[in-house]
Amino acid sequence: MNRKEIMAVLAGITTLTMASASSAADSDETVKRGEYLARAGDCVACHTAPGGEEFAGGLGIESPFGMIYSTNITPDSETGIGDWSEEEFAAALRDGKRADGANLYPAMPYPAYAKVSDEDIHALYVYFMEGVEPVRHQPEETSLSFPFNQRWGISAWNWLFADAEVFEPEADRSEQLNRGAYLVEGLGHCGSCHTPRGLAQQEKALDDNGGDDYLAGADLNDWWAPSLRGGEGGDGRGLESWSAEEIAEYLKTGRNVHATVGGEMTSVVAHSTSHLSDEDLGSIGLYLKSLPANPAGKDATTADQRREASEKTQAKLSAARDLSEGERLYLDNCSACHFNDGMGAERVFPPIDGNALANADNPSGLIHTILAGAQPPSTPTIPAQLPMPGFAWRLSDDEVASLATFVRSAWGNDGGAVNADQVADVREELGEASLNRAVDPNGELNETDGAK
Numbered sequence: 001m002n003r004k005e006i007m008a009v010l011a012g013i014t015t016l017t018m019a020s021a022s023s024a025a026d027s028d029e030t031v032k033r034g035e036y037l038a039r040a041g042d043c044v045a046c047h048t049a050p051g052g053e054e055f056a057g058g059l060g061i062e063s064p065f066g067m068i069y070s071t072n073i074t075p076d077s078e079t080g081i082g083d084w085s086e087e088e089f090a091a092a093l094r095d096g097k098r099a100d101g102a103n104l105y106p107a108m109p110y111p112a113y114a115k116v117s118d119e120d121i122h123a124l125y126v127y128f129m130e131g132v133e134p135v136r137h138q139p140e141e142t143s144l145s146f147p148f149n150q151r152w153g154i155s156a157w158n159w160l161f162a163d164a165e166v167f168e169p170e171a172d173r174s175e176q177l178n179r180g181a182y183l184v185e186g187l188g189h190c191g192s193c194h195t196p197r198g199l200a201q202q203e204k205a206l207d208d209n210g211g212d213d214y215l216a217g218a219d220l221n222d223w224w225a226p227s228l229r230g231g232e233g234g235d236g237r238g239l240e241s242w243s244a245e246e247i248a249e250y251l252k253t254g255r256n257v258h259a260t261v262g263g264e265m266t267s268v269v270a271h272s273t274s275h276l277s278d279e280d281l282g283s284i285g286l287y288l289k290s291l292p293a294n295p296a297g298k299d300a301t302t303a304d305q306r307r308e309a310s311e312k313t314q315a316k317l318s319a320a321r322d323l324s325e326g327e328r329l330y331l332d333n334c335s336a337c338h339f340n341d342g343m344g345a346e347r348v349f350p351p352i353d354g355n356a357l358a359n360a361d362n363p364s365g366l367i368h369t370i371l372a373g374a375q376p377p378s379t380p381t382i383p384a385q386l387p388m389p390g391f392a393w394r395l396s397d398d399e400v401a402s403l404a405t406f407v408r409s410a411w412g413n414d415g416g417a418v419n420a421d422q423v424a425d426v427r428e429e430l431g432e433a434s435l436n437r438a439v440d441p442n443g444e445l446n447e448t449d450g451a452k
């Protein structure tokens with residue numbers, strides 16, 4: 001070999017090693033991006049059984065047709081998706097198709113994931129193949145009764161209702177607004193809980209082109225998932241009174257000056273939104289603020305009327321004379337943290353004047369919170385937050401009913417009355433075990449003998 005040839009070979013080798021180094025860095029980068037997108041899509045919440053390995057499946061999801069079990073999406077070749085091609089993975093996410101061609105049940109939010117871009121599907125695929133440990137675990141199989149066990153029947157449902165296509169940015173929106181829409185409508189699948197459902201259990205709209213049902217609020221397993229339409233035009237409550245920054249803060253830390261997260265949203269914040277970048281959360285806030293609010297009902301109160309009512313309740317509680325049972329119970333059990341004005345203490349005890357949970361048509365979430373207390377999630381920015389203790393051991397069904405009725409009509413609130421049967425139902429559902437416990441300030445659930 002002459003000198004020239006040797007140089008050429010050496011150059012070839014260096015280019016080769018450089019090429020493979022840069023593709024490894026490329027792939028690390030892609031794995032990281034895929035991991036972030038898996039957070040945005042909250043895959044872990046559904047694909048992990050309580051106490052089970054992450055992504056190994058087996059969580060039972062209740063549906064009106066029976067229990068649907070999530071699958072193992074680790075790259076194990078026998079029990080997971082290790083042998084799946086990227087095309088098969090994309091078809092599962094966007095079209096609800098299994099690798100064997102059968103339809104998935106829409107408990108997997110593919111009607112929303114249909115919006116996810118090719119580039120993001122690719123990053124997710126690379127993450128699940130290279131960034132997730134394979135786990136050999138065969139989750140329980142879903143076996144619904146006839147006719148719901150006929151997976152081919154879902155094709156008609158898909159044809160009617162799962163009609164979303166890959167997200168197209170709209171030219172008259174800023175880049176940030178398009179980004180927010182993409183995250184909320186697509187991976188975030190916020191509508192699967194916040195959009196009301198129709199007779200066939202379909203979400204009534206999959207994006208804001210589908211009219212004002214989109215994110216208009218829905219009853220979710222007996223807990224109100226409030227409207228996320230934060231623009232103007234409604235009664236001034238809820239996200240209408242939050243700024244885009246306050247929405248972002250709630251999604252990042254589980255709280256802001258208006259509310260503390262509860263119910264199934266706790267898991268969404270803990271596993272998904274608290275891990276998103278400030279920029280993405282800002283875009284989500286901006287997008288939600290761009291959706292016109294639900295029009296106010298004809299009985300809706302005005303902000304002035306609510307302010308006047310708040311002052312009345314506060315004066316009555318402070319005078320502490322001729323109290324109703326509900327008012328007395330509030331002073332004895334709640335006012336130490338939520339105060340007579342129902343406004344709590346900023347970012348420590350949430351306000352219950354104007355709170356979505358207290359005003360929901362269905363009072364179950366409020367009853368649940370009074371009986372069992374609540375623990376805000378631990379998030380990267382605020383790892384430990386003060387919990388609310390439960391009162392099940394202390395208050396009878398009648399007392400909780402009077403207290404909840406008071407809370408729902410006090411200050412500017414206008415939820416309806418609560419009766420003892422409704423409390424008994426929630427108490428039964430929670431079960432004895434969860435109720436004889438209180439939450440200690442370290443956030444651990446502890447058994448107590450009720451003497452606390």
Ligand code: HEC
Pocket residue numbers: 037038041042043044045046047061068069070071072073080081089092093098099103104105106107108109124142
């Ligand atoms: C709201 C719950 C939920 C979320 C969130 C969710 N999944 Fe699923 N997923 C399911 C359920 C339930 C099934 C099984 C449905 C069935 O058996 O028909 C499933 C099935 C799948 C399948 C098909 C696997 C197989 O073996 O058949 C894949 C792949 C998958 N999900 C990937 C993902 C990814 C990736 C994410 C996050 C971007 C995700 N899922 C988020 C509930 C969910």
Ligand code: HEC
Pocket residue numbers: 183184188189190191192193194220223224225226227228238239247250251259260261262263264265268273284356357365
């Ligand atoms: C698994 C169901 C579920 C999903 C998915 C979900 N949410 Fe929620 N969300 C809820 C529930 C339930 C509440 C009520 C929480 C409470 O009572 O404290 C809630 C409350 C909220 C609130 C507070 C509203 C208020 O007026 O107090 C915001 C903001 C919010 N969600 C935004 C989102 C966004 C953005 C997404 C998507 C990235 C999302 N949610 C996805 C169930 C869900």
Ligand code: HEC
Pocket residue numbers: 258259260261262330333334335336337338348349350351352355357358366369370374375376377386387388389391403407
């Ligand atoms: C020791 C302080 C404390 C006491 C006493 C207390 N709470 Fe709470 N409360 C909290 C904290 C902290 C939270 C936030 C917990 C969470 O949402 O995870 C909370 C949350 C709530 C919420 C949900 C607010 C939201 O934004 O979702 C309601 C409603 C509520 N409390 C009502 C009551 C009522 C009614 C009583 C009396 C029976 C009561 N609280 C007693 C501390 C307290």
